[in-house]
Amino acid sequence: MKKTIFIFGALVIALLTLFQLSKYSFVSGNTSIEFVLAGIAIIFFVIGAIINKKVLYKNKNVANEINQEKIEALGLSKREYEVLCEIASGLSNKEIAEKLFVSESTIKSHVSNILVKLDAKRRTQAIKIAKQLQIIPF
Secondary structure, rough: OOHHHHHHHHHHHHHHHHHHHHHHHHHHHOOHHHHHHHHHHHHHHHHEEEEEEEEHHHHHHHHHHOHHEEEEEHOOOOOHHHHHHHOOOOHHHHHHHHHHHHOOOHHHHHHHHHHHHOOOOOOOHHHHHHHHHHOOOO
């Protein structure tokens, strides 16, 4: 938290300094207003790109923390886990079957096994439990 406050404080000071320098150079007649505005816009763009990159990098770390031990403890097979991930992405049984090149009845069997192993009554409940157990990406 202290690091974030320090970074934003330094950012505000740097921007105020930039505004004062641009004001001075404009008043002295050395620079036109277009160059001053272009410089400020470029600095805001760079700052936004840096902040965006940091936010996206943080979210990737959170999404990659899948608990493999819990998957094994539940007894989910590799194929059942694939089906669970496809269910979480919102695909129907037919779409999952087409994507994994198996029959729809095979997918129904896998879904039934997943529901039993996760102690869920519905697909949505299975997804909720899987997210709580951190076995599927958010």
